Amino acid sequence: MDSGIAVEKVETTINGIPFSIETGYFAKQASGAVLVKQGDTVVFVAAVVSPEAQEDIDFLPLTVEYREKTYAYGKIPGGFVKREGKPNEREILVSRLIDRPIRPLFPKGFHNDVIITAMTLSADDKYDPDVLAIVGASAALSISEAPFEGPVAGVRVARVDGKFIVNPTYEERDKSDMDIVVAGSKEAVVMVEGGAEEVPEEDILEAIMFGHEYIKKLIEIQEDLAKKVGKEKIKVEKDEYLESLRPKLLEFIKDKVIKAFEIQNKKERNQAIDKIFEEAVEALEIPEEYLTKAGFLYKELVSEIMREKVFKERVRIDGRKPDEIRPIWMKVGFLPRTHGSAIFTRGQTQALGIVTLGAPGEEQIEESIDEGEEKKRFMLHYNFPPFSVGEARPPRAPSRREIGHGNLAERALEPLIPSEEDFPYVIRVVSEILESNGSTSMATVCVGSLALFDAGVPMPKHVAGIAMGLLKDEDDYVILTDILGDEDHLGDMDFKVAGTRDGVTSIQMDIKIKGLTREILQDALRQAKDARMKILDMMYEIIPQPRPEVSPYAPKVVQFEVNPEKIPIIIGPSGKNIKKIIDETGVKVDLDPEGIVRVYAVDKASADKAVQMINELIMDIEEGDIFLGKVTRVEDYGAFVELLPGRLSLLHVSQISDQRLKSAKDVINVGDILKVRVIDIDDLGRPKVSLKGVSESDIAKNQSMFDKDEDIT
Numbered sequence: 202m203d204s205g206i207a208v209e210k211v212e213t214t215i216n217g218i219p220f221s222i223e224t225g226y227f228a229k230q231a232s233g234a235v236l237v238k239q240g241d242t243v244v245f246v247a248a249v250v251s252p253e254a255q256e257d258i259d260f261l262p263l264t265v266e267y268r269e270k271t272y273a274y275g276k277i278p279g280g281f282v283k284r285e286g287k288p289n290e291r292e293i294l295v296s297r298l299i300d301r302p303i304r305p306l307f308p309k310g311f312h313n314d315v316i317i318t319a320m321t322l323s324a325d326d327k328y329d330p331d332v333l334a335i336v337g338a339s340a341a342l343s344i345s346e347a348p349f350e351g352p353v354a355g356v357r358v359a360r361v362d363g364k365f366i367v368n369p370t371y372e373e374r375d376k377s378d379m380d381i382v383v384a385g386s387k388e389a390v391v392m393v394e395g396g397a398e399e400v401p402e403e404d405i406l407e408a409i410m411f412g413h414e415y416i417k418k419l420i421e422i423q424e425d426l427a428k429k430v431g432k433e434k435i436k437v438e439k440d441e442y443l444e445s446l447r448p449k450l451l452e453f454i455k456d457k458v459i460k461a462f463e464i465q466n467k468k469e470r471n472q473a474i475d476k477i478f479e480e481a482v483e484a485l486e487i488p489e490e491y492l493t494k495a496g497f498l499y500k501e502l503v504s505e506i507m508r509e510k511v512f513k514e515r516v517r518i519d520g521r522k523p524d525e526i527r528p529i530w531m532k533v534g535f536l537p538r539t540h541g542s543a544i545f546t547r548g549q550t551q552a553l554g555i556v557t558l559g560a561p562g563e564e565q566i567e568e569s570i571d572e573g574e575e576k577k578r579f580m581l582h583y584n585f586p587p588f589s590v591g592e593a594r595p596p597r598a599p600s601r602r603e604i605g606h607g608n609l610a611e612r613a614l615e616p617l618i619p620s621e622e623d624f625p626y627v628i629r630v631v632s633e634i635l636e637s638n639g640s641t642s643m644a645t646v647c648v649g650s651l652a653l654f655d656a657g658v659p660m661p662k663h664v665a666g667i668a669m670g671l672l673k674d675e676d677d678y679v680i681l682t683d684i685l686g687d688e689d690h691l692g693d694m695d696f697k698v699a700g701t702r703d704g705v706t707s708i709q710m711d712i713k714i715k716g717l718t719r720e721i722l723q724d725a726l727r728q729a730k731d732a733r734m735k736i737l738d739m740m741y742e743i744i745p746q747p748r749p750e751v752s753p754y755a756p757k758v759v760q761f762e763v764n765p766e767k768i769p770i771i772i773g774p775s776g777k778n779i780k781k782i783i784d785e786t787g788v789k790v791d792l793d794p795e796g797i798v799r800v801y802a803v804d805k806a807s808a809d810k811a812v813q814m815i816n817e818l819i820m821d822i823e824e825g826d827i828f829l830g831k832v833t834r835v836e837d838y839g840a841f842v843e844l845l846p847g848r849l850s851l852l853h854v855s856q857i858s859d860q861r862l863k864s865a866k867d868v869i870n871v872g873d874i875l876k877v878r879v880i881d882i883d884d885l886g887r888p889k890v891s892l893k894g895v896s897e898s899d900i901a902k903n904q905s906m907f908d909k910d911e912d913i914t
Contacts, residue, residue, distance in 0.1 A: 207225050207226075208223060208224075208225040208226050209223065209224055209225050209426060209429050209430050210222070210223035211223075211422035211423070211425050211426045212422065213418050213419065213421070213422050215239065215356070215367055215368045215415055215418070215419070216366060216367050216368045216369065218239055218240055218328075218368075219238075219239070220237075220238070220239045220368075220419070221237070221238045221239075222235050222236070222237050222238075222336065222337070222340050222422060222423065222426055223235065223236050223238075224236070224340075224344060224426065224430060225430070227245075228245075228247050231247040231248060231249050231341075231345075232248050232249050232250045232341075232345035232346055232347065232432070233247070233248045233340070233341035233342060233343070233344040233345030233347075233432075234246065234247040234248070234341055235337050235340045235341050235344070235426075236322075236337075237333040237334070237336050237337040237340070238333075239328045239333060239368065240325045240327050240328045241323055241324075241325035241327075242321070242323060242324050242325050242327070242328040242329075242330050242333060243273075243321070243322045243323040244319060244320070244321050244322065244330045244333040244334050244337050245319070245320045245322050245337070246317065246318070246319045246320075246334060246337030246338050246340070246341045247317070247318045247341060248315065248316070248317050248338065248341035248342050248345050248347065249315070249316045249318075250313055250314070250315050250345055250346055250347045250435070251313045251314035251315075252313070253313065254311070254312040254313045255312045255313070255314065256312075257493040257494065258312050259494075259496075259497030259500070260312075261304060261307050261311060261312065261315065262312060262313070262314045262315065263300065263303070263304055263307075263315045263317070264314075264315070264316050264317070265296045265297075265299045265300040265317040265319070265338070266288070266296060266316075266317070266318050266319070267288070267292050267295040267296040267299060267319040267320075267331075267334055268285065268288065268292055268318075268319070268320050268321070269291070269292060269320075269321045269324070269330070270285065270320055270321060270322060271285065273321045273322055273323050273324040274324040276568075279568065289567075289568075290567075290604055290608070291567075293601050293604050293605070294604065294605060294608055295319075295330075295331045295334060296319075296601070297601060297605050298331055298334075298335065298355070298382060298392075298394060299317060299319060299331075299334050299335050299338045300317075301384075301392050301394075301711050302335060302339075302353050302355060302384035302385075302391045302392040303317075303335075303338055303339060303342065303349070303351065303353060305391060305712055305713050305714065305715065306349055306350040306351050306353060306386070306391070306715065307347070307348065307349060307350065308348050308350065308437045309437075310437045310438075310439065310440075311348055311435070311437045313347075313435065315342075315347055317338050317341070317342075319334040319337060319338060321334075326371060327370040327371060327372075328368060328370065329357060329368075329371070329374075331355075331357075331382070332355045332356055332357050332368060332382060335353070335354065335355030335382075335384055336354050336355060336419055336423070339351050339352045339353045339354060339423060340352065340423045340426060340427075343423050343424075343426070343427040343431060344426060344427050344430050344431045344432065345432055346432045346433060346434055346435050347434070347435065348434045348435050348436070348437060349434075350715065351386065351420075351423075352386070352420050352423035352424060352427070353384055353385060353386050353391060353416075353420070354384065354385070354416045354419035354420050354423070355382055355383065355384040355392070355416070356368055356382070356383055356384075356412045356415050356416055356419070357369060357374075357380065357381070357382050357383075357395075357412075358379070358380075358381050358382075358383060358395075358408045358409070358411055358412040359373055359374050359377035359379060359380055360377055360378055360379050360400075360404070360408065361373055361376045361377050362376075365407070365408055365411045367411070367412060367415045368415075378397060378398040378400060379395065379396070379397035379398070379400050379404075379405070379408060380395050380396055380397070381393060381394065381395025381396070381397070381405070381408060381409070381412075381708065382394045382395055383408075383409050383412035383413060383416065384416070385412075385413050385416045385716060386416075386420065386715060386716050387416075387417055387420050388715070388716050389413075389715065389716020389717050389718055390409055390413055390710075390716055390717050390722065391712055391715070391716050391717070392710060392711060392712070393409055393708055393709065393710040394708070394709050394710075395612075395707070395708055395709075396612040396613070396615070396616070396706060396707045396708075397616075397700075397704065397705050397706055397707070397708070398616045398704075398706070399616065399700060399701050399703045399704030399705070399706060400704045400705050401703075401704050401705070402698075402704075402705060402726040402727065402729075402730050405705050405708060405726065406719070406722055406723055406726060409722060410719055440494065442491060443491070443494060443495070443498055446485070446487070446491075446495060446498065447498060447502070449485055450481055450485060450495070450498060450499065450502060451502050451505075451506075453480075453481050453484060453485060454477050454478075454481055454499070454502060454503075454506075455506055457477045457480075458474060458477060458502075458503055458506045458507075459506060459510060461473040461474050461477065462506075462507065462510065462518045463520070465519055465520070466549075467549050467638045467685070467686065467687075468591055470518070470687075474503060478496065478499045481499065482495070503691065504690075504691035507687070507688075507691050508672050508674070508691070508692075511523070511672050511679055511681075512672065512674065512677055512679060515679065517681065517685075517688065518685060518687055518688065519548075519685060523679050523680060523681050523682065524680075524682045524728055524731070524732070525682060525683075526547070526667075526682060526683045526732055526735060526736070527547050527548030527549075527550075527683055528547075528548065529545075529546065529547050529736065529739055530546045531543065531544060531545045531546065531647070531648075531651060531739070531740070531743050532544050532743070533651050533652070533654070533655040533743060533744050534655045536555065538754055539555050539556070539557070539752070539754075540556050540557050540558045540656045540751065540752040540754060540755040541554075541555070541556030541558075541652045541653060541654075541655040541656025541657070541658070541752065542554065542555050542556070542652055542655060543648050543651035543652040543654075543655055544635075544648065545644050545647045545648035545651060546636075547640070547644055547647075547683065548638060548639070548683070548685070549636055549637075549638035550634075550636060550637055550638050550639055550640055550641055550644050551634070551635045551636035551637075551644070552632050552633070552634055552635065552641060552644040552645050552647070552648040553632070553633040553634075553635055553648065554630060554631070554632055554633075554645070554648030554649050554651060554652035555630070555631045555633070555652060556628065556629070556630050556652045556653055556655070556656035556658065557628075557629045557631075558626040558627070558628060558656060558658075558751060558752075558755045558756060559626060559627035559628075559629065559756065560626070560627065560756050560758075560789045560791075560801035561625075561627065561789065561791040561799065561801070562789065563627045564576040564577055564578050564627050565577040565580050578621060578627050578628065579611070579614075579615055579618045579627075579628045579629075579630075580611070580628070580629045580630070581607050581608075581610050581611035581614065581629075581630040581631075581632065581645070581649060582599075582607050582629070582630070582631050582632070583599075583603050583604075583606045583607030583610060583631075583632045583634070583641075583642070583645055584596075584599070584603065584631065584632065584633050584634060585600070585602070585603050585606070585634045585637070585641065586633070586634065589634045589635055589636050589637040589641075590637050606641065606642040606645065607632070607645070609642050609697065609699075609707055609709050610632065610642055610643075610645040610646045610649060610666070610699075610707075611630075612706070612707040613646045613649075613664055613666055613699035613700070613706045613707035614630070614646065614649050614650060614653070614664050614706070615706075616706050617650075617660045617661060617662055617664055617701070617706070618653075618658070618660065619658065619659050619660065622797075623659065624658060624659055625758050625760050625791075625799045626658075626751075626755075626756070626758060628653075628658060630649045630652060630653065632644075632645035632648060632649060637686065638685055638686045639668065639683070639684050639685040639686040639687075639688065639689055640666075640667070640668035640683060640684060640689075640697070642666070642668070642697060642709075643665075643666030643667055643668050643697055643699060644666075645666075646664055646665060646666035646699045646707070647664075647665050647666060647736060647740065649664075650663045650664045650665065650740065651663075651740060651743065651744060653747070654744045654746070654747045654748065655744060655748060656747075656748070656751060656752065656755070657747055657748040657749065657750055657751040657752070657755075658747055658751075659747050660747055662701040662702065662703070663701065663737055663740045663741060664699060664700065664701055664706060665699065665700075665701075665733050665736040665737045665740060666697060666698065666699030666700075666707070666733070667682065667683055667697070667698060667699075667729050667732040667733050667736065668683065668684050668689075668695060668696065668697045669681065669682060669683075669684065669694070669695075669696040669697070669698065669725050669728060669729050669732075670684035670688045670689060670692040670693075670694055670695065670696070671692055671693045671694035671696070671712070671717075671721065671725070672692055672693060673693050673694075673714060673721070678721060680721070680724055680725050680728050682728055682729070682731075682732045683732060692713075693712060693713050693714045694710065694711070694712045694713070694714075694717070694725075695709075695710070695711045695712075696709075696710040696711075696725050696729070697709045697710070698726065698729040698730070698733065699733075700733060701737070702734065702737055756801045756802065756803060757800075757801070757802045757803070757804060757805055757807075757808040758799060758800070758801055758808075759799070759800045759802075759808050759809075759811075759812050760797065760798070760799045760800075761797075761798055761812070762796050762797060762798070763796050763798055763815075763819055764796060764819070765794060765795060765796040767796075767818075767819040768792050768794060768796065770818055770819055770847070771790075771792060771798070771815055771818055771819060772792065773818075773846070773847065774847075778818055778846055778847070779792075781814075781846075782811050782814045782815065785810070785814070786802065786807045786808075786810045786811040786814070787802070787803065787807055788800050788801060788802040788807050788808060788811040789801040789802075790811065790815075798815060800812055800815070817845055817846065817903055818845065818846050818847075820845055820902065820903065822844060822845070822848065822850075822879060822882065822888050823879065823882075824879050824880065824881060824882060825878065825879060826878070826879045826902045827876065827877070827878055827879075827895060827899045827900065827901045827902060828844040828845075828850075828876075828877055828878075828879065828890070828901050828902055828903050829874055829875070829876055829877075829901040829903055829904060830842035830843055830844045830850065830874070830875050830877055830890070831843050831872065831873070831874055831875075832869055832870065832871050832872060832873045832874075832875065833849065833871065834871065835865055835866050835869050835870065835871055836865065836866075837854070837863075837864040837865060837866060838853065838854055838865065839851055839852050839853040839854045839856075839857075839865050840852045840857075840865050840869045840875075842875055842877060842890060844877075844879075844888065844890070844903065845903060848888075849887075850877070850879070850887070850888040850889060850890045851887070851888075851889050851890070852865070852869075852875070852877060852889075852890050852891070852892065853889065856880070856889075856890065856891035856892060856893055857869065857892050858892070858893075859893065875892060876892075876895050876897075876899065876901060877890035877891060877892055877895060878890060878891050878892075878893075878894060878895050878899075
């Protein structure tokens with residue numbers, strides 16, 4: 202039956218699969234709402250714009266909330282409360298992924314609240330909803346009244362067997378040597394985020410440009426949708442007083458600000474710049490009601506002065522050339538009881554890195570939309586306390602920014618982390634930012650690599666990172682290496698590249714302008730590579746290879762192989778044997794059905810004892826072997842002697858003595874320790890033993906099972 206509701210749908214194909222956006226029959230009270238589909242993955246996105254602007258702010262009050270509903274992939278939420286709660290790390294990271302390409306595309310002075318809500322409603326086992334959510338956010342804004350200067354679109358690019366694939370399936374991503382998300386407008390790229398397995402910069406650039414071609418297709422269908430159902434846009438009005446104040450304020454502050462730029466210390470420089478504004482307020486008699494907005498204008502003019510200086514002189518705030526790195530100082534192994542430690546200082550940015558090695562069971566358990574519950578063996582956590590920038594406020598729970606920076610650094614190091622087979626530890630890296638003046642995430646990559654080497658993690662290579670900036674006007678651009686915090690805030694780009702000497706492992710780019718051309722991207726990647734090589738040379742001088750052994754305070758790990766058929770013996774009935782080993786030694790034991798045994802202990806003695814107990818459990822019994830055995834039962838016809846845990850043998854009465862005995866009970870008691878020789882093994886594997894012909898000098902195969910002072914009959 203026709204509902205009478207107008208539905209608009211636009212469609213194209215990506216990677217040979219239909220990709221559609223539709224609107225019209227849902228969430229009609231939102232400013233704009235769409236459903237985005239590829240395969241059986243469906244993402245809903247709604248945009249709401251407040252009718253009034255916020256006063257006394259100089260930023261866009263944009264909030265993006267992304268959620269993956271567990272019903273989308275046929276699950277009920279885990280835990281005591283069976284409903285979705287606060288966003289997990291993946292949802293936070295995807296929220297940031299949506300936010301970053303759309304934020305630069307609002308006009309200056311637009312301060313209305315904009316709320317983007319994205320929800321994955323259906324998830325197949327092929328297509329990641331994150332890039333669909335980027336497209337959905339852009340489409341919802343494009344049909345709303347928000348003065349959004351898009352559309353933009355996002356795609357994922359992978360490479361399998363040398364061939365680029367756009368919006369790959371999860372299976373294709375598993376085979377890929379790169380996994381990057383590219384977002385852009387029709388004309389240029391606005392965001393890049395992803396990781397790679399030491400891929401050359403030239404190939405990364407080609408992947409970005411490959412993705413941009415498909416971005417254009419997704420923008421075309423959004424433009425088509427906006428033409429059909431788009432609302433009239435809000436107009437941003439200029440403030441006449443601020444427009445008249447601009448030239449007067451610029452004239453008063455310009456020379457003073459240029460002089461303040463000569464101050465090398467960040468805190469002192471900022472104090473000098475703040476004082477200039479106070480002088481301007483008094484000299485220009487700025488009304489009290491305009492103080493906040495005039496302060497925003499002042500920041501804007503400081504940025505313009507800085508940019509002009511760099512364009513004209515090719516000299517930066519702190520006196521460096523555009524491609525110059527700040528002085529670097531680093532040290533490893535200075536925390537005595539941690540498993541690995543390092544400190545990395547670049548200018549006024551300083552990161553402390555600590556590595557902790559753990560045993561199985563200490564992995565991070567995560568629930569993902571593509572693979573369900575999975576264990577995460579390598580973790581990197583980034584902390585940014587307020588004191589690092591001189592702020593007098595207490596620390597809080599990790600922010601979205603901290604989670605994002607930690608993920609970026611983790612992705613950079615992960616391709617070099619050895620496999621569990623080669624290094625059977627859970628690995629946690631913590632980066633404590635002690636001082637911040639730009640590029641703390643890339644300092645985290647460097648300090649993380651140094652600390653991992655110090656911990657004896659057998660990484661094949663060091664990884665380093667560098668943050669690049671950009672100043673661009675109509676006719677010129679300058680790429681800045683190792684940007685300061687001020688250059689990040691006042692510039693046009695924050696482009697982070699991490700990798701080894703052989704290629705890129707992680708990349709993230711955010712811009713504040715409408716896009717970057719291929720030429721700028723190429724120059725930025727080249728300049729970043731040059732800087733990374735210099736930093737890597739310094740890191741190899743400090744610690745050229747991982748330490749040959751882990752810290753004496755790290756858990757001891759012994760890994761060995763046994764016949765897979767012996768694993769049930771180690772476990773024992775109802776876990777009896779493995780529980781005994783753990784109780785007596787305090788170790789953790791990981792048993793792989795394939796026959797890999799890993800023992801984790803706090804010290805060598807405990808590990809050795811546990812290994813000994815395991816070997817005794819699975820020891821083969823052969824004819825002629827000498828054993829110490831404990832008598833568990835005595836009958837007239839003989840005694841039952843336990844040679845190994847759970848392995849009983851029969852000592853027949855005739856094998857006790859050369860003299861004829863009426864009953865074994867006459868000479869043997871339960872609990873006696875006997876040194877016996879295996880004389881036969883029947884068809885069922887049951888050994889028969891004898892006391893005859895066994896001398897005191899014979900060494901028992903299982904001698905270590907018994908205390909030296911144990912009485913032996």
